[in-house]
Amino acid sequence: MLVLGVFVAAALAAPLLADEANLRAITADARDYPRWASPAELGPLGTDSLGRPIWDQLVYGSQVSLLVGIAATVIAIVIGTVVGVVGGFVGGWTDAALARLTEWFLVIPFLPLAIVLAAVLGPSLENIVLVIGITSWPVTARLIRSQVLSIKERLYVERSRALGASGAHIMGRHVLPSVMPLVIANATLTVPVAILSETALAFLGLGDPTRVSWGSMLEDSFSAGALGQEAWWWYLPPGLCVIAVVLSFTLVGRALEGILDPRLRDSHAVGR
Amino acid sequence: MRSLTLLTALALATLASLVAVVGATAQEGKVVLTVGLTQDLDTPNVTAGELVSSYELFTLQYASPTDLAAEDFSTVPGLAESWEVSDDGLTVTYTLREGLRWSDDTPLTAEDIAYTINRARDEEWLNYTSTVANLSAEARDERTLVVTTKVPDPRLPGLPLYVVPKHIWEKVPADEVSNYPALDGVGSGPFTLAEWKKGQFWRMVANPNFWRGRVAIDEVVFRVFRNADAMVAALRSGEIDAAHNVPAAAFPDLENEEGIVAVQGEQGGFDYLVLNSYDGRPPRDTSKFDAPHPALTDLRFRQAIAHAIDKETLVERVLNGIGTPGTTMSPSANPAWIPELSEEETYDFDLDRARQILDEAGYVDSDGNGLREYEGEDIVLRYALRSESETSKPYAEFITGWLEQIGIGTRFSTYDDGQLLEVAGKGDFDLYVWGWTPFVDPDPMLSYFTCDQIAVDASDFTNYYNDAGFCDPTYDELYEQQNRELDPERRREIVHDMLRRFYASASYIVLATSPDLQAYRTDRFTGWVRQPAETGPVLFSNSSPSYWNLTPIEGADDGGDGLATGGIVAIVVAVVLAAALAGWIVLRRRTAEERE
Numbered sequence: 001m002l003v004l005g006v007f008v009a010a011a012l013a014a015p016l017l018a019d020e021a022n023l024r025a026i027t028a029d030a031r032d033y034p035r036w037a038s039p040a041e042l043g044p045l046g047t048d049s050l051g052r053p054i055w056d057q058l059v060y061g062s063q064v065s066l067l068v069g070i071a072a073t074v075i076a077i078v079i080g081t082v083v084g085v086v087g088g089f090v091g092g093w094t095d096a097a098l099a100r101l102t103e104w105f106l107v108i109p110f111l112p113l114a115i116v117l118a119a120v121l122g123p124s125l126e127n128i129v130l131v132i133g134i135t136s137w138p139v140t141a142r143l144i145r146s147q148v149l150s151i152k153e154r155l156y157v158e159r160s161r162a163l164g165a166s167g168a169h170i171m172g173r174h175v176l177p178s179v180m181p182l183v184i185a186n187a188t189l190t191v192p193v194a195i196l197s198e199t200a201l202a203f204l205g206l207g208d209p210t211r212v213s214w215g216s217m218l219e220d221s222f223s224a225g226a227l228g229q230e231a232w233w234w235y236l237p238p239g240l241c242v243i244a245v246v247l248s249f250t251l252v253g254r255a256l257e258g259i260l261d262p263r264l265r266d267s268h269a270v271g272r
Numbered sequence: 273m274r275s276l277t278l279l280t281a282l283a284l285a286t287l288a289s290l291v292a293v294v295g296a297t298a299q300e301g302k303v304v305l306t307v308g309l310t311q312d313l314d315t316p317n318v319t320a321g322e323l324v325s326s327y328e329l330f331t332l333q334y335a336s337p338t339d340l341a342a343e344d345f346s347t348v349p350g351l352a353e354s355w356e357v358s359d360d361g362l363t364v365t366y367t368l369r370e371g372l373r374w375s376d377d378t379p380l381t382a383e384d385i386a387y388t389i390n391r392a393r394d395e396e397w398l399n400y401t402s403t404v405a406n407l408s409a410e411a412r413d414e415r416t417l418v419v420t421t422k423v424p425d426p427r428l429p430g431l432p433l434y435v436v437p438k439h440i441w442e443k444v445p446a447d448e449v450s451n452y453p454a455l456d457g458v459g460s461g462p463f464t465l466a467e468w469k470k471g472q473f474w475r476m477v478a479n480p481n482f483w484r485g486r487v488a489i490d491e492v493v494f495r496v497f498r499n500a501d502a503m504v505a506a507l508r509s510g511e512i513d514a515a516h517n518v519p520a521a522a523f524p525d526l527e528n529e530e531g532i533v534a535v536q537g538e539q540g541g542f543d544y545l546v547l548n549s550y551d552g553r554p555p556r557d558t559s560k561f562d563a564p565h566p567a568l569t570d571l572r573f574r575q576a577i578a579h580a581i582d583k584e585t586l587v588e589r590v591l592n593g594i595g596t597p598g599t600t601m602s603p604s605a606n607p608a609w610i611p612e613l614s615e616e617e618t619y620d621f622d623l624d625r626a627r628q629i630l631d632e633a634g635y636v637d638s639d640g641n642g643l644r645e646y647e648g649e650d651i652v653l654r655y656a657l658r659s660e661s662e663t664s665k666p667y668a669e670f671i672t673g674w675l676e677q678i679g680i681g682t683r684f685s686t687y688d689d690g691q692l693l694e695v696a697g698k699g700d701f702d703l704y705v706w707g708w709t710p711f712v713d714p715d716p717m718l719s720y721f722t723c724d725q726i727a728v729d730a731s732d733f734t735n736y737y738n739d740a741g742f743c744d745p746t747y748d749e750l751y752e753q754q755n756r757e758l759d760p761e762r763r764r765e766i767v768h769d770m771l772r773r774f775y776a777s778a779s780y781i782v783l784a785t786s787p788d789l790q791a792y793r794t795d796r797f798t799g800w801v802r803q804p805a806e807t808g809p810v811l812f813s814n815s816s817p818s819y820w821n822l823t824p825i826e827g828a829d830d831g832g833d834g835l836a837t838g839g840i841v842a843i844v845v846a847v848v849l850a851a852a853l854a855g856w857i858v859l860r861r862r863t864a865e866e867r868e
Contacts, residue, residue, distance in 0.1 A: 025666070026673035029585050036521075049521060050589050050666055123684065205659055209668075209684040223662045225501040225521045 003248040007241070011062040018059035023212055025050045039233050046233040049224040057212045058237050064213035065245065068129055069195035075133025076194070077140055077187045084144025085179065089152055089171050099145070106138040114197060118206040125208045132197045140186050147179050181260030188253030192246035199242050214238035302490040303824045305797060307811060308503040308512040311660055312496045313474060314690050316465055317454035318434045319397040320734065323689060324709055324812055325494070330399075331816050332476055332492070333459035334434035335483060337366055337385055337417070342817040343805040345605065345712040347430035351380070351460065351483060352417070355429045361758065362422075364429045368415040373481040374437050375457070375464045382411035387438040389419065395446050398735060402716040403433055406755070423756035426763055427713050432815075435460065450732055462487045462820040472496060488823040489797075500662050507532065507791055514792035516812050519662050520592035526791045535802065537788035537809025539605040541709040542598055543663070545581065545671060545781040547574050548702050550726065550741025560730035562700040564741065565653055567646045572633040574778035578619035579626035580674040587784045590666040594789065598782030600771040601721075603714035605804070605814060611768035619778065626678045637679050644679040652681035653702035660689050667705045667783070697733030699741065706739075707786060712814055714767055715755060721774055722748045740779035747773050788812060797822045 010017060021027045028051035037047040045054035087098035114131050121127040151157065157174050165173075201207055202215025203222070221227070221235040311325045318330045339350035352366035372380035386409035392400035393407060406422040421428060437458045444452045457465045460483070463476035473495045480486050495512060497503035500519040504526065507515045518526060518534070526534040548564035550556070567573045583597035599618070603609050630636075635644040635651065643650040655672060658664040672682045682703070687695055695701055710717040719725065720737035723745070727736030750770045757763040774780060788809040792800055799821040803813035810818050 024673050025589070025669035026677070029582075029589060029670070035589060050669060123686065205686055209657065209665070209686070220665070222499065222501070223665070225504070225519050225662070228501045228504055228522050228525075 001248065001252055003244055004252060007062055007245050007248075008066065010059055011066045014059045014063055018056035020056070020060065022053050022056040023060055025052060028052045036229060036231055038231075045237055046231070048220065048231075048234050049226070054217075054234055054237060057217055058214075058241065061212045061214045061217055061238060062241065062245075064125065064208075064211050065195050065198060065215070065242070068125070068132065068198040068213070069191045069245075069249075071129045072132035072136065072194040072198070073187050073190045075129065076137040076190055077183060079134065080137035080140025080186075081144055081176075081179070081183055083137070083141040085148050085171055085175055087141070088145040088148030089167065089175055095145075098141075102138045102141045102145075105135070106142070108135075110135055110197070111200065114201060115204065115206060118201055123206055123208050125211060128198060128201060128207060131201070132194050136190060136193060136197070140183070140190065143182065143186060144179055147182055148175055151175055151178050185253060185257035185260045188249060188256050192249040192253070195242065195246055195249070214242050303488065304491045304493060305489050305514075305819075305822065306493045306495060306512040307514045307516065308495050308497055308506055309516040310497050310500050310503065310662075311517065311689060312471055313468065314693060314734070315454065316468060316474075317450070317452050318436060319392070319399055319452075320450045321399070322693060322734070322737070325496075328494075328812050328816060329465060329474065329476070330434050331461065331814075332463040332819060333457075333461045333465060334436065335460040336433050336815075337368075337431040337435065338429065340432060340712060340803075340815040342801050342803045342815070342821075345804055345814060351385070351435065352431075357429055361424055361428070362420060364419045364431075365412075366417040366419065366429075366431070368417065369483055370415070372460070372483060374439075375459050375479040375481055376437075377481065378437065378439055378458075379414070380435075380437075380460055381414045382417035383414075384438045385409060385417050385433070385435050386411040387442070388433065388435050391441075395449060397449065398737070399434070402719040403427075403431075424758050425756065426754075426758050426760070427715065430713075432711075432713075450735055463492050466491075482820070484820055487820045489819070492819065504791075507793065510793060510795070513796055514790065514811060516788070516790050518789040518791050520594050520789060523592065523594060523789050523791075531794055532791055533794060533800070534789070534791040535810050536594065537790055537802065537813065538785075538807045539709060539788065539804075539809060539813060540602040540607065540785070541707055541788060542602045542785045543595075543667070543705060543707045543783045544598070544601070545667075545703060545705050545783055546696075546740050547577060547779050547781070548696075548699060548739075548741055549574060549777070549779045550699060551743070553723075553743060556726060556728045557730060561727070562698055564699065565646070565651065565702050567635065567651055568653070568702055570633065571778065572629055573635065575619065576626040576629040576633075576678060577675065577680070578778040578781050579622050579629065580678050581619075581671060581781055581783065582621040582674065583783055584621075586667065586670060590663055590670065591784055591786065595784040595786045598784045600775040601708075601717065601780055601782055602710060602785060603717035603767065603771065604710050605712050605808070609714045609764065609767055609771075611771055613772070613775065617772065617776065619781075623674065623677055630678060635679075642676070642679060643681045650681060651679075652683050654700070655682040655684050656692055656695060656701045656704035657684055657686045658689060658692060658704070658706065659686050661706075664705060671703075671705070694733040696739045697727040697736050699727070705783065709788070709812075718751055718754070718767065718770055721780075722751055724748075742774065742777055742779040744773060744777065795825065797824055799823050 033047050033051040033053065034041060035047060035049055035051045039046045042053065045058065047053050083098050083102060087095040114135050117131040118127060121131065152175060157170060160170055160174055198213060199215035202213050203219045205219060207213055207216050217238040218235055226234040309325060311323055313321065313326045313329060314323045315321045315326060316329055318334060321327065321330065336350045337352045338347050341348045351368055351372060353369045355364055355366045357364050368382055374380050389404050389407050389409040393404045406425060407419055409417060409419045412418055419431065440456050440458050455465065455468065459479060462479060462482045464479050466475045466477045468474040473493055476492045478487050478490050500517065503515050504518060504522045506512045523534060526532055547568055549568050550564055551569040552558055552563065587593060587595045587597055599613050600610055630644060635646060637644045641650065645651065655668060657668055675682055692704065708717065721742050723743040725736055725738035726741055726743060727733060729735040747770055750766050754763050754766040757766060790809050790811055792810060800810045801817045801821050802808045802810055803815065803817055
């Protein structure tokens, strides 16, 4: 949680912490930064093969990584929740169709689909968000649907229906609020997956070439031969940042899930 | 049941890797030279291939009537052992060596050469036009070839030509020539193509009928690396014997490494920024092609871009200081063909001058968003990146940075080289950075920028050379003149004029001359030859003499070993995986039982 706070703060305060102009190669040239400088030569984190300081890239990279992670998660969660609630609640043909669609997305291997979509749509930040968003909703949809199936049989829902409430009203007022904890817990678990996906796509050269993200830093360092040059200050920081953010999101997500997911709570109760 | 099938599958996989090892050991005893490179073939078809990698294949597979000396590119006997030039200089009579044969044992006669020249001229084969356009050939008998030229040709009696086997190519109809897959592997050079796995490697085997005699190496394998760093590591570990296109960042380290010789091969290669300036003139059917940004057809706009490129910085920061800032296009492996530019002619790096030109030409930023407009729309150029080049993105970082400073926006797309050839042919780009490696005679490079070489064939977007869409009737006229000028001094002046005109058009901004960075190991083969002597590269040179000159060092382990180790590693990995999987299945069962 604390780690997460630090990263979010860094992303928000990027202009204070780092100099955006330093992301440009021509600035590095104008300011005469040395190339391949180690942290000892040019603090705090040295420079890359073109002379751009790593620190500024890292700070601005956190913006892209977090933004993509969260935006893609919002898309995935909205699609997933809508499909799950509608499918579970309406049932019948609608449910069958939505469930098949979900399964269809579920069985398509994620990375190849994401690569194809990213290649077809073209490399831009919006497209990356879109690609990750529309490829990572099926798990959420299945989870929500199963929860809705159990909720809609509950007494208060039946009662509400007996009182003449419409389907939309019940979905909005009764079903959605009761699956909300599950949605939130699931969202926190989707963010790290989305961040990892962004890193992977950027590393494969499918990210937005005009923006620095942790994935694109890894890609740049790989293609410029940083591994061979043993320029650890270039590839290690973004790698460690990805690990730290993903880990903290996952831990927070698990904790939230433990608190909010009724099923997990129930199973704990049984255990006791 | 499920777990059982899984285990069976694993057992099968293990068996498969065992078989692979047996296959590899069967190769032992063969002398294999492995060359690493980062660019795959575009096609093994000699009439159509354009990439440097493909040219290396052609040079190895097809011997030429006259050869290029390893030391200085002078004309020396090849398939032809001698020749006689008529008094008017228009007819050359070549006498071929005795008993020449193709690699499939079919006799190689003067008829094959005459067939190649005449057909290539009639059908305008892409890679031949510059050489054969004015020639006609006749086979007087099996060993006598008479070549006549319509106009005086300064290149004769030199006849560097990839001779194709008539008995193979006569089965290919004219409309299929450029698309013929050409995996026949019949040739007359030291090696012929045996196998090509796209994106992975191609393998060539020694030709027993090579006219110099069968070479000392049994096979050459060209391994395509997706990552240049991995290639350098493979060279260090001895997995490959030589590497082409070593990244500049790794080059200094290799120079200091024992057992490895790093070569900075100069043969006129250069990197350029192309500005798509095709202005829509016929005969291209513009409805089937994409057009460049209209501002690029304006000379002033292009000049502004030329003033916005700091070549010194590019050499220093992108090329690691290896190379020299470019001026005009370099048409030949010999630098004497490049003219000296006067100060007024030169587009020096001057952003203020660039801005001033754009302002005067009426490209102004009226809405204050930092981008100038063309007819009310922000100017954003399509910049193509090459995924196969590790300098592509660094170049782009700088170039787009400067363009932004003079108020020109850019948008990236990424392609591999094969794709970019097509994209560029279709005209679906505004800018990109790529490189050329010229031949010895300047004629081919010069011919690439005549109006004829603009893509017009909508059925095959790779059938062109003039990627800038540059078209200047005066240039074309001068091209014809130099093509028939026998006086070397006079010819050089004409060529210099052409290069100045081309430079002035600012369609092609030569960023830097870029030496071929290569490296080879000294532990398995000796006899590496630099062409030209002392300054040139050892491989991928104009006639690549290293391949037939190399001999294996006695007692050095052969290449088969590397493969066998690979196989053993595969088995170990498979076994470990199997164990892990089995363990996992067992564990899962247990937990499942517990759950129940």
